[in-house]
Each structure stands twice: as C-alpha cells, then as structure tokens.
Amino acid sequence: MSSIKDLELVACQVRRDIIRQVHYASSGHPGGSLGCADLFTALYFKVMEHDTSFQMDGKGEDMFFLSNGHISPVFYSVLARSGYFPVEELATFRKLDSRLQGHPATHEGLPGVRIASGSLGQGLSVACGVAQAKKLNKDEKSIFCLMGDGELQEGQIWEAVMYAAHNKLDNLIGIVDWNGRQIDGDNDDVLSLGDLKGKWKTFGWTVTEVDGNNMEALVTALLDAKSNTGNGVPQVILMRTEMGHPIDFMVGSHKWHGVAPNVEQTENALAQLEETMGDYPYPA
C-alpha cells in the first residue's frame, strides 16, 4: 500500500501532466484538474479496488464516475499513470484522432472511461444506476462520483440526490469539488449554493467535509466513507479544494478554469512541480 508521501509524489506528477496536456493542446481546463489531483490520486492509487485491464461492467470492482467532465486532464493522467493506457498517449489530448477527447467519452474506447460527461449534471444519475445494478447483482463494491460545485446548480443532480436516498443507495459515495468557483466567477456571485451541507443532509445523505488538498485527510475521509457503506444511507464528501492548487499564479481566481498556459506560464508552473515519475514525451 502506498504511503501518504508516495501518493503526494504521484499527485505532483499528475499535476505536471495536467499542465503539459493543456499547454500542448493549447486548450483544456487546468484549474479544477489541479485542485482535484489529490483526490484522483488517492482514489486510483489507494482507495479503490480496481482492475486496469478494464471491463465496462466493473463487476467486483469499486467504480468511479466523473460528472464534471471538463476536468478530463486529471482523469486521463491518473488513468494512464495507474496503468489503464500508455502515458505517452497523454500527448494526444484534444488532438485529432485521439482517444483523449476534450471531455471524457466511451466512443473511442479509452480504457477507464465508462460514460461520456461534459454536459453537466448527468453523472450522479449514472452512478445511481450503477449502484442500483451492484445491489441487484449482489456486488458489494463501492461507487464514487465526483461533481463540481457549480454543477450542483443543475436540477438533475437533485433528482439523483433524492433518488439515491429514497432507494437507500448506501454503496454510493458522492464527492463535491467545493472550490467555490465557476466560469463566470465565485459560486456566491453567480448562483449561491447556500447551505450546501444542510441541503445534502435534508435530502437524506450523510455529509462529511474534508480538505481536498491534504492527502492524509483525504485518504482518511475516503477510507472512512468506504467503511461506512451498507448503512442504508448514501454519503457525500464536500471536498474543499483550491482551483489551480498549488500553482502560485493560478490559485485565488476562477480565471484558470478553462485557459491554457502559454510557454512562459507553463515553464513557471512546472518549476513549481517536481518531476517524480518522469514526464511523458511530446512527439518529435
């Protein structure tokens, strides 16, 4: 099992991969991807029992669903680094004829992706269906589903929240990337989420909060949630993150939601991130 230090080293490389993917494609969403690098690393390198040979039905495996598909760079990096496909393929992100579409898709057959996402609000419903199927098939593994905080403005999310509680989907663990920001600004300025903790609670979920950029706290929270499955109640982890973490010129603003860094900004960002697992090459 990986130590917290090991996981932090992986997350550091994942962040380099995010910057390098988005820079090379000259497009993509670095902010939320960087903020969630710790979560993805914790899930795929520590918390989830999963098989990188990849079966779509995920029978007997813990399964992850990304609802806010625009943070695809972090998803792709972690899938590659954990062995789903060659890391060299990260250089094809957002390029023609790539399996690494701008937003994740099953269409090109990229191992590790089980649903297309990008149009927001749909992932939790899909995760509910998978959770329902696991119960039907007497499969006791867990389902994780990551949502953005701004995404919670979509009504479909709350249909799924109600459905999961009503149907006691206690194998389902929702995670909200609560960075407080969305494209047009802060959540509180765009459309306030209000008492987010209270909302999930009132809908019948168990709610915990965690610092999503603290690996030790994150791993503890995820493992706790996993051990609390089977209690008749779905769980959600409200994960406080910093968009752009830890790049000094990206944090503290929504401006890096969907902008690619230029050459100079990329060099600056990479200088702040240790190369721990070896960068994948850019094609000659």
Add this chain to the structure above:
Amino acid sequence: MLSDYIAKDKKSTRDGFGAGLLEVGQKNDKVVGLCADLIGSLKMNAFMDAFPERFFQMGIAEANMMGVAAGLATSGQIPYTGTFANFSTGRVFDQIRQSIAYSHKNVKICASHAGVTLGEDGATHQIMEDVGMMKMLPGMAVINPCDYNQTKAATIAIAEYDGPVYLRFGRPGWPVFMPEGEFSIGKAVHMNEGKDVSIIATGHLMWYAVEAANVLESEGISVDLINIHTIKPLDATAILASAARTGCVVTAEEHQILGGLGGSVAQLLAANNPCPIEFVGMDDSFGESGKPDQLLAKYNMDTATILAKARAVMAKK
C-alpha cells in the same frame, strides 16, 4: 396480400408494450424496467408485479431516469424506460444524447402516448417531433410499430439488439391486424405488391394506409403497401424496390412531416431514384384537445387524406 390484413379487434399499442415487457422479462433476466410515475399508463404493472426486484419507480424525474438507465446498462442490465413520448425525448434530449447515444448504452427508451391520438390532454402532451429528434442521434434505432401485435413483438425483439432504441407507441384502442410474434428490426413488411402507387406508412397510420389501399384496389388501382415499423435503420432495399415498381410514393405517419419518416424516404429516393412523392403527416402545427379520430381528421392524417395524396401523386407520374 392486402386481404390478409383485417382488423379483428381493437387494443392499444401500449397494451402490446406491457404484454411484451412481461414476456421479455420472463425470457431474459437482464431486462429491468424503469418508470417515471406512469406505471398504469405505460401498462408496466404486470412486469412490476412479476419482477419487483427488477422494477424501479423513478418518480417524476425523467432526466434522472435516463441517467440511471445508462448506469444500469453500463453494468450489463437491459433497461426499458417508460414514460410519455414527450417526456421520453424532448424533456431529456441532452441526457439521451450524452449518457445514452454517445456513450452507446444499451437502453430501450419506451415511449407511450405519442402523437395527437393521445387526445384530450392536448398539445402540451402530443409530441409530434420525437421521431425527428431521435433519428438524428447517431446509433439510435427508431421503431414505431403499428398495432398491438407488432408492438408486443418489437418490445421482445429489441432486447436482442445491442444498442440504444427508441420505441414509440400510443394511447388509444386501435385495430389489431398484424400477425402475432413477427418482428425483425430494420426489415419492412411488404403487405401488398402493386404497380401503380407505393404507400409507405408507420405507426397508427398504417391501418389507415390499409384502408386507403383497399379503396384504391377496389377501383382497380394497384397499391404497393409497405409497413415501416423501423424508421431507423431504414429498410432502403424495400423502399427503393417499391418505388421502382410504382414510380410514385405516399408516406403516412402521425408525426411532423418535417423530420419524420417522410423526410427519410424522400432523402433516400432523391439520392437513388427521384420520383413524385407526397407526405401525410402534421404540417408544421401543434395539436389540440379532442378525440383521436377527430384530431387525425382535422390535421389531415386520416384515410381520406392518404387517398387524396395517392391520387395526386399518381397524376404527377
């Protein structure tokens, strides 16, 4: 032959769906049912009672239903979603597009109360654009059976088809005239061979096409009658062969002319065998409250209109 198709009884196509769902549920334990608070309307009671563990009440939350269905399909189940056609398509187009069609999930979207024959509830519920929306989605099969027997057989057959399907049916009691148990996805039923005019119909209007064909045949006009239950993938071979026999075509459907079966047939003919064509369907209008037969007559989707268009198209040859 035309004389083989006689209305023996009146039963709704949604009853055919309910009966088919029960039967396919007995045959295939991967089949699961989902319904958005319309169990009675969709005739899903029998399946629910027989397989309570495989039936999911979704509440009035159609967007979530489509996502849950995609999730169940991801895990290898074969979900049949049930709600009205309006809420099966327009309300959830983006969910179907991304989570089902683009993600190639094996979901069967089963839609009742399609078209104006929904009747008194009026235009809010009478969707006439659903076939257009669904046929545009890459990889989506679109099936609009014409009577109880064909709907039942289609409901059973689609479980064996790997991929998303839109199955469209309706509310009213309707003549039952097709044989039991026969359904092949994508293969038109050639109901009568003729040389003067082709009538190509789908859904409820198939029966009116039979009535119109009987009138024409009694006048000595030879009708090539094609039953298109599968609008996509379209049976191009059957349609082109029919047009080659007759040299003129009438299409008939309970749907907007713009975007329906007629458009698909016209595209096919324009590219391969241009010939006169007339369209029976809704002419860029919403419906209204009324009885099904009154509405079909008022909006020119009845036997008289098929006859008139058949005569008109023959005159253009």
